[in-house]
Amino acid sequence: MVRIRSNRRKGIGMLNWTRWAAVSALLSLFALVTPNAQAKKLNVVTATTDMAALAAEVGGDKIDVESIAKGYQDPHFVEAKPSFLLKLRQADLLIVVGLQLEIGWLPPLITQSGNARIQVGANGYLDASQFAEILDIPTGTVTRAMGDVHPLGNPHYWLDPDNGRRIARGIAGKLGELDPPNSAYYQDRFKDFDQRLSAAEQKWDAEMKPYHGRKVVTYHNSFPNFAKHFGLQVIGYVEPRPGIPPTPSHTIELIGLMKRETCKLILVEPYFDLKTPQSIARETGGKVVQYLPSVGGEKQVTTYFQLFDYDIALLTKAFQETQ
Amino acid sequence: MNAKLVSAVVVCFMAAQTFAQQPATPAPAANSDSAMEQRMRELEDRVISLEGQIRMLKAAQAPPAAQPAPTQAAAPSGGEVAPPTQAPAPETQAQAAALTQEPNLGGAGGSAAKALNPDISVIGDFIGALGGNSQQNTVSLQPIPAFQMHESELGLQSIIDPYARGDFFISFGEEGVNLEEGYITFTALPAGFVAKVGKMRSVFGKVNMMHNHVLPWVERPLVTNNLVAGEDGINDAGFSVERILPAPKGIFLEGTAQLFRGDSGDVFHSSERSDVSTVEHLRGYKDITESTNLDLGISYARGHNDQGSAFLTHLYGVDATLRWKPLRRSIYHSFVGRSEFIWSDRQQLPFNQKSFGYYASADYQLARRWFLGGRFDHSDRSRNDALTDKGGSVVLTYWPSEFSQLRGQYRFTRYANNIDANELFVQLIFSLGAHGAHPF
Numbered sequence: 001m002v003r004i005r006s007n008r009r010k011g012i013g014m015l016n017w018t019r020w021a022a023v024s025a026l027l028s029l030f031a032l033v034t035p036n037a038q039a040k041k042l043n044v045v046t047a048t049t050d051m052a053a054l055a056a057e058v059g060g061d062k063i064d065v066e067s068i069a070k071g072y073q074d075p076h077f078v079e080a081k082p083s084f085l086l087k088l089r090q091a092d093l094l095i096v097v098g099l100q101l102e103i104g105w106l107p108p109l110i111t112q113s114g115n116a117r118i119q120v121g122a123n124g125y126l127d128a129s130q131f132a133e134i135l136d137i138p139t140g141t142v143t144r145a146m147g148d149v150h151p152l153g154n155p156h157y158w159l160d161p162d163n164g165r166r167i168a169r170g171i172a173g174k175l176g177e178l179d180p181p182n183s184a185y186y187q188d189r190f191k192d193f194d195q196r197l198s199a200a201e202q203k204w205d206a207e208m209k210p211y212h213g214r215k216v217v218t219y220h221n222s223f224p225n226f227a228k229h230f231g232l233q234v235i236g237y238v239e240p241r242p243g244i245p246p247t248p249s250h251t252i253e254l255i256g257l258m259k260r261e262t263c264k265l266i267l268v269e270p271y272f273d274l275k276t277p278q279s280i281a282r283e284t285g286g287k288v289v290q291y292l293p294s295v296g297g298e299k300q301v302t303t304y305f306q307l308f309d310y311d312i313a314l315l316t317k318a319f320q321e322t323q
Numbered sequence: 324m325n326a327k328l329v330s331a332v333v334v335c336f337m338a339a340q341t342f343a344q345q346p347a348t349p350a351p352a353a354n355s356d357s358a359m360e361q362r363m364r365e366l367e368d369r370v371i372s373l374e375g376q377i378r379m380l381k382a383a384q385a386p387p388a389a390q391p392a393p394t395q396a397a398a399p400s401g402g403e404v405a406p407p408t409q410a411p412a413p414e415t416q417a418q419a420a421a422l423t424q425e426p427n428l429g430g431a432g433g434s435a436a437k438a439l440n441p442d443i444s445v446i447g448d449f450i451g452a453l454g455g456n457s458q459q460n461t462v463s464l465q466p467i468p469a470f471q472m473h474e475s476e477l478g479l480q481s482i483i484d485p486y487a488r489g490d491f492f493i494s495f496g497e498e499g500v501n502l503e504e505g506y507i508t509f510t511a512l513p514a515g516f517v518a519k520v521g522k523m524r525s526v527f528g529k530v531n532m533m534h535n536h537v538l539p540w541v542e543r544p545l546v547t548n549n550l551v552a553g554e555d556g557i558n559d560a561g562f563s564v565e566r567i568l569p570a571p572k573g574i575f576l577e578g579t580a581q582l583f584r585g586d587s588g589d590v591f592h593s594s595e596r597s598d599v600s601t602v603e604h605l606r607g608y609k610d611i612t613e614s615t616n617l618d619l620g621i622s623y624a625r626g627h628n629d630q631g632s633a634f635l636t637h638l639y640g641v642d643a644t645l646r647w648k649p650l651r652r653s654i655y656h657s658f659v660g661r662s663e664f665i666w667s668d669r670q671q672l673p674f675n676q677k678s679f680g681y682y683a684s685a686d687y688q689l690a691r692r693w694f695l696g697g698r699f700d701h702s703d704r705s706r707n708d709a710l711t712d713k714g715g716s717v718v719l720t721y722w723p724s725e726f727s728q729l730r731g732q733y734r735f736t737r738y739a740n741n742i743d744a745n746e747l748f749v750q751l752i753f754s755l756g757a758h759g760a761h762p763f
Binding site: 070072073074077078079080081082083085086089103104105106107108110111112114115116119120121122127129130131132133134144147148152153162166243244245270271272273 | 364368371372374375376378379382482485486488508510511512513515516517565566567573575577606608609610613616618646648650651652653654655691692724725726759760761762763
């Protein structure tokens with residue numbers, strides 16, 4: 001119901017100074033309790049666990065890092081709980097995935113945090129997507145008829161070790177900028193990470209090499225960077241369009257496609273329902289695999305390296321079983 | 324523009340690469356494969372870094388959706404043109420080419436003049452009603468006709484400068500246009516303060532803060548209609564200051580103090596310039612488990628009423644919300660139980676009226692797109708505390724996507740004079756454009 005309220009001019013009345021006094025007393029009460037003095041360690045908050053894992057690699061014991069979203073949670077739909085504000089108000093650096101992944105929940109948290117350091121555009125706000133190779137950047141007309149499409153490109157870019165390296169390098173640079181005395185420390189940590197990652201990458205590449213060119217279906221389009229790096233082909237999605245739940249007609253089409261293309265593997269993120277993928281697997285004689293898109297998706301997966309170890313072990317086993 | 328500069332650098336770079344493919348300068352045969360591979364990787368990294376910089380610059384120029392895009396504009400560093408040695412991987416070239424093509428964002432992209440436009444959204448709220456309600460015109464309840472384009476809310480939101488953001492919500496009803504909210508939020512104040520100045524919905528309780536399209540019901544509870552100025556609620560021009568307060572570990576405590584002109588529907592009325600109203604709210608929140616949390620609040624509002632400057636209305640409120648949402652299945656199941664208790668103390672002649680009202684509601688998400696809820700209402704009337712209205716509702720909501728909802732609500736109301744009303748409402752909410760996320 002809408003009412004139109006006309007402006008009214010009032011005579012100048014006596015201001016009630018007691019009211020003002022009450023308000024200013026309240027304000028000064030707030031002011032008394034200023035946040036703790038800056039701790040020695042840099043306080044880093046990240047939107048997702050993957051960014052936290054990469055920050056921990058280069059930040060070492062010079063930073064405290066915590067992620068808002070959990071690794072087994074759909075990062076598109078995180079609740080903007082006030083408890084996150086307790087972390088954000090103390091943060092020196094906020095690392096976001098960007099490309100509108102967190103659009104539904106992070107902006108109000110940033111606004112409410114009362115922390116000038118991490119506001120969008122401030123020095124303590126880091127959009128990690130700027131460092132990474134981004135796929136699926138739409139070039140035609142973008143409308144919501146395409147579902148919950150990301151106009152700036154696919155935000156699930158961290159599942160490529162090369163992007164992991166680039167992001168880590170970017171984070172190391174930012175940490176050095178915020179904490180110049182330890183700049184060399186962060187660079188050393190990055191170099192060490194780079195070497196360990198290159199060694200691991202050789203191992204992962206070798207493990208995945210026999211399955212180069214294999215076809216898979218994923219629930220959501222969260223796998224393109226992994227697929228590109230390891231030479232897999234994603235031929236379809238359980239979702240008819242990003243963010244739209246499976247429909248019977250699309251499921252039938254997908255079953256037909258998988259049969260034609262002899263694709264046997266359906267990869268599902270841990271936060272999606274397995275009912276439709278399992279019925280597709282039954283129809284196609286395929287296999288459903290719950291892969292991890294993020295660090296922390298399972299308890300034992302706590303580092304960026306373990307994420308790839310876990311997923312590659314899962315995939316190679318599944319590829320062998322669906323030979 | 325910086326973007327053009329970076330684009331030019333990339334184009335030159337790519338051209339140089341292509342040129343290098345000509346056999347004019349044969350590569351020294353001594354290069355081992357691994358050195359070449361290393362070189363290629365470095366070049367690829369540089370291209371990707373430049374792509375990222377272009378993306379950031381573009382995003383800074385044309386915020387494409389609800390969140391004003393990151394303005395982390397990395398300045399193009401000089402000397403980025405690498406000496407031509409080896410052509411980068413063809414897909415990298417294709418990506419760079421794709422980047423130089425402007426994505427067409429539903430016709431909004433392109434022109435530099437539009438680049439700094441705020442995020443624009445429109446939310447339509449259509450309501451249909453069945454059943455009789457002979458009371459609706461005699462009490463403060465909003466009459467709901469058979470069909471109504473109840474509200475079209477235009478949202479304009481943007482970051483203003485490094486210190487503030489602005490939000491405007493202009494609501495077009497069937498009778499006219501109203502500035503529902505329009506305020507600036509200062510986000511970079513010292514000592515953790517956040518301040519708002521403008522016209523805004525006050526923080527009295529929970530429902531008062533909510534826009535129509537985020538309510539879990541078609542209409543608002545009886546207690547809101549009877550005691551807290553109905554649909555518009557306590558919504559006034561003034562300023563607001565909030566801050567997170569120190570509390571034991573794990574507890575979120577936030578205090579908000581607001582000072583308004585003193586005009587809010589039939590609750591507050593300012594006859595003189597000094598007749599300002601205030602609202603104070605204290606919010607406590609705790610995660611009980613990862614999936615469950617409890618949100619408690621107490622509110623106080625004080626203002627002058629339509630009897631004149633000498634007559635005050637005091638409102639006291641307590642709100643409690645219990646939420647459950649298992650993180651692994653957060654898109655499929657959730658529960659919200661909520662209640663607000665409100666006491667009104669209204670000075671009027673011949674006697675002051677002390678009224679009380681509450682609602683209790685529960686909403687359960689049955690599946691990804693289905694929500695079932697119910698609400699119980701009970702409220703005295705603010706001008707005559709001897710009259711009490713009661714009611715209850717059952718609500719079923721279907722979400723075709725994040726951007727539309729179809730809702731049906733059956734409402735039974737027993738008004739104070741023992742008149743019963745049975746009504747069925749159908750609501751369709753649809754959202755266009757980039758509407759900013761609402762606070763939790």
